[in-house]
Amino acid sequence: xxxxxxxxxxxxxxxxxxxxxxxxxxxxxxxxxxxxxxxxxxxxxxxxxxxxxxxxxxxxxxxxxxxxxxxxxxxxxxxxxxxxxxxxxxxxxxxxxxxxxxxxxxxxxxxxxxxxxxxxxxxxxxxxxxxxxxxxxxxxxxxxxxxxxxxxxxxxxxxxxxxxxxxxxxxxxxxxxxxxxxxxxxxxxxxxxxxxxxxxxxxxxxxxxxxxxxxxxxxxxxxxxxxxxxxxxxxxxxxxxxxxxxxxxxxxxxxxxxxxxxxxxxxxxxxxxxxxxxxxxxxxxxxxxxxxxxxxxxxxxxxxxxxxxxxxxxxxxxxxxxxxxxxxxxxxxxxxxxxxxxxxxxxxxxxxxxxxxxxxxxxxxxxxxxxxxxxxxxxxxxxxxxxxxxxxxxxxxxxxxxxxxxxxxxxxxxxxxxxxxxxxxxxxxxxxxxxxxxxxxxxxxxxxxxxxxxxxxxxxxxxxxxxxxxxxxxxxxxxxxxxxxxxxxxxxxxxxxxxxxx
Numbered sequence: 001x002x003x004x005x006x007x008x009x010x011x012x013x014x015x016x017x018x019x020x021x022x023x024x025x026x027x028x029x030x031x032x033x034x035x036x037x038x039x040x041x042x043x044x045x046x047x048x049x050x051x052x053x054x055x056x057x058x059x060x061x062x063x064x065x066x067x068x069x070x071x072x073x074x075x076x077x078x079x080x081x082x083x084x085x086x087x088x089x090x091x092x093x094x095x096x097x098x099x100x101x102x103x104x105x106x107x108x109x110x111x112x113x114x115x116x117x118x119x120x121x122x123x124x125x126x127x128x129x130x131x132x133x134x135x136x137x138x139x140x141x142x143x144x145x146x147x148x149x150x151x152x153x154x155x156x157x158x159x160x161x162x163x164x165x166x167x168x169x170x171x172x173x174x175x176x177x178x179x180x181x182x183x184x185x186x187x188x189x190x191x192x193x194x195x196x197x198x199x200x201x202x203x204x205x206x207x208x209x210x211x212x213x214x215x216x217x218x219x220x221x222x223x224x225x226x227x228x229x230x231x232x233x234x235x236x237x238x239x240x241x242x243x244x245x246x247x248x249x250x251x252x253x254x255x256x257x258x259x260x261x262x263x264x265x266x267x268x269x270x271x272x273x274x275x276x277x278x279x280x281x282x283x284x285x286x287x288x289x290x291x292x293x294x295x296x297x298x299x300x301x302x303x304x305x306x307x308x309x310x311x312x313x314x315x316x317x318x319x320x321x322x323x324x325x326x327x328x329x330x331x332x333x334x335x336x337x338x339x340x341x342x343x344x345x346x347x348x349x350x351x352x353x354x355x356x357x358x359x360x361x362x363x364x365x366x367x368x369x370x371x372x373x374x375x376x377x378x379x380x381x382x383x384x385x386x387x388x389x390x391x392x393x394x395x396x397x398x399x400x401x402x403x404x405x406x407x408x409x410x411x412x413x414x415x416x417x418x419x420x421x422x423x424x425x426x427x428x429x430x431x432x433x434x435x436x437x438x439x440x441x442x443x444x445x446x447x448x449x450x451x452x453x454x455x456x457x458x459x460x461x462x463x464x465x466x467x468x469x470x471x472x473x474x475x476x477x478x479x480x481x482x483x484x485x486x487x488x489x490x491x492x493x494x495x496x497x498x499x500x501x502x
Contacts, residue, residue: 036082036111036127036147038223040230042275043200043293045282047157050118050234052084053275054127054147056109057220082111082129085146099271104215110266112274121152150231155199155295158335164296167192167201168472169445170240170344170410173209174222184446185471185488190229192491198473200233200295204302204410205240205344209447212243212263219263237268237276238302239289240344241411244313264288283327290320292327298476299336301327305345305409308364308393311376317368317393328402337501338476339404345411347395348418348439350460352453355380356412362386365424367394387424396422399437405481405499408472410443413450415470415485416463417441417497426459431499438499440483442472462495470494 036054044050101108111129115121126146155164167189174184192198208222226235243264268288269275280291289304303324307316331339347364349357363369363379369389372382379386399407400422419426420436427436439459443450449467456463464470469488474481479502485495 036129037227038220039127039147039150039227040223041121041152041154041232041234042236043154043234043279044114044116044118045278046116047155047294048118049114049116049278050121050152050154051112051114051269051275051278052125052127053110053112053269054082055111055220055223056129057106082113082127084113084115084125084127099266099269099274101216101266101271106215106217108216108220108266110269110271110275112269112272114274114278118152118154121154124149124151126150152232153199154234158294158296162296162477164298164474164476165198166295166298166300166474167198168204168342168408168442168474169201170204170408171206171413171443171447172203172445173447174218174225182446182448183469183488185469185486186226186229186446188486188488188491189471190226190232192473193229193232198233201229201235202238202300202302202342202408203235204238204342204408206242206410206443206447207237207240207264210242210263211267216263219267223267236279236293236300236302237264238342238344239264239304239306241306241309244306261289285323286319289316290323294336296476297336297478298338298340298474299331300340300342301404302342305343305347305364305411308368309345309360309379311372311378314368314373314376317373321393321398325398325402328398328404331402333403337478338406338481339402340474341399341404341407343395343407343409346409346439346441346443347407348421348457348459349412349416349441350452350454350457350463351412351414351450359386362424365394365396367391396437404437405434406474406483407437407439409439409441410445412441413444413447414452414464414467415442415444415494416452417461417483417495418459419461421459424459426461429461431497433501434499440472442470442485444469445471446488461497464494468494 036056038055040053042051042053099110101110109129126149128146169185172185189201208219211219229235244260265288269277270288277288279293280288283292285291290302292299292301303320304316307313307320345360345364346357347361349361351357359379359382363386366387368379368391369382369386370392372379373392418439420428420434420438422436428434444467446469452463452465470485471488473484473486479500481499483497484493487494
């Protein structure tokens with residue numbers, strides 16, 4: 001059993017926490033065989049519910065049977081259950097859906113427990129897997145000892161005086177896996193979470209670089225590294241370009257069914273309709289590629305921007321855009337006055353002459369040229385103007401129609417922000433009662449930089465030309481949204497701006 005033990009003295013909605021400086025490292029050597037690892041919180045189907053997920057990378061009898069609940073019956077083989085226990089309790093507060101992934105000689109038993117009332121988590125919680133003999137009601141025995149004791153919290157039901165505090169990152173690798181290459185935002189965010197300064201983390205794609213590398217072992221290392229963070233507050237994953245494209249599959253042949261995202265889909269629970277998928281289904285989405293959720297006074301929407309770039313992904317556009325419009329139309333602005341879209345590829349950005357901040361961003365902004373869509377032409381291969389080509393599936397008109405306040409993305413490895421913008425230009429040079437959407441690019445949360453080779457555009461408000469690794473920290477009350485871009489190495493302020501609705 002590893003020795004990392006952190007117990008925070010908190011309550012669910014008004015945490016009182018002890019100062020903590022994160023310097024730990026969790027690797028495969030930190031865990032016993034079969035011990036739960038890569039433990040992570042996610043949101044459930046209601047503000048009071050949550051999901052606890054974890055992995056065991058070495059388990060006895062790996063050919064397990066998938067169970068949805070303890071009432072399931074089995075005719076053959078062994079079965080595994082998983083349980084979450086609260087400190088001081090004698091009974092579990094949830095049973096798991098499980099999935100076994102066997103790839104390249106690595107077996108992962110992925111467990112996910114839905115908990116209807118997460119108010120008990122601040123008292124401390126721990127997890128374990130159990131094995132049972134055949135049939136319903138059979139005796140169960142531990143596969144392993146309990147995990148460490150964790151202390152988590154979820155944002156809960158907002159009130160009129162709620163202030164939401166969210167961390168946002170994109171393009172972030174595991175600095176433990178590739179030490180010395182760059183500074184990761186993981187330690188600084190972990191310290192902020194343990195000190196009660198953030199309620200939730202959103203990772204807008206490009207996870208671990210790459211989550212599927214080395215038969216998924218790189219993803220394992222990343223999930224171990226974030227465990228002190230992801231067991232304290234919910235950690236939500238969106239999809240980026242590095243999550244698509246398994247190394248042993250052809251994108252053109254297999255993307256039609258989404259197989260190229262297999263590593264991502266397995267980890268967020270799509271195989272079992274568990275994990276993060278519970279939250280996705282609650283938002284009316286059938287997939288981990290796009291979904292929405294509320295945190296306090298903010299409605300967050302996550303989409304898959306790869307759908308605009310590769311012809312083999314164009315099939316995603318009609319259902320995604322139909323869902324997006326319906327989701328935004330249903331937002332209750334009196335309950336969640338702020339709407340933030342998480343879109344991995346930047347819709348507004350300035351970099352150089354390559355396609356990323358030119359044809360690609362314009363295709364997302366205005367929509368694909370109709371000919372490119374109908375003829376299955378990759379937008380990177382499109383010659384000529386993008387705008388004014390009978391465009392289809394443009395995001396910007398949806399943002400304007402439903403009053404989306406902020407779009408956060410990455411993909412380009414630097415930090416820049418726009419003024420409120422529309423139609424490729426700023427609509428004002430301040431953030432007071434904005435008449436356009438503000439676009440923030442923060443694709444440098446733990447990777448090397450992409451240099452700016454062009455001057456500011458009309459819509460550009462500020463950018464960091466020192467290329468320091470950083471992460472976004474969004475605080476919202478009913479009238480003001482304060483974005484602070486924090487340095488990964490110190491937690492200091494790199495940039496800050498305030499959007500006001502007065």
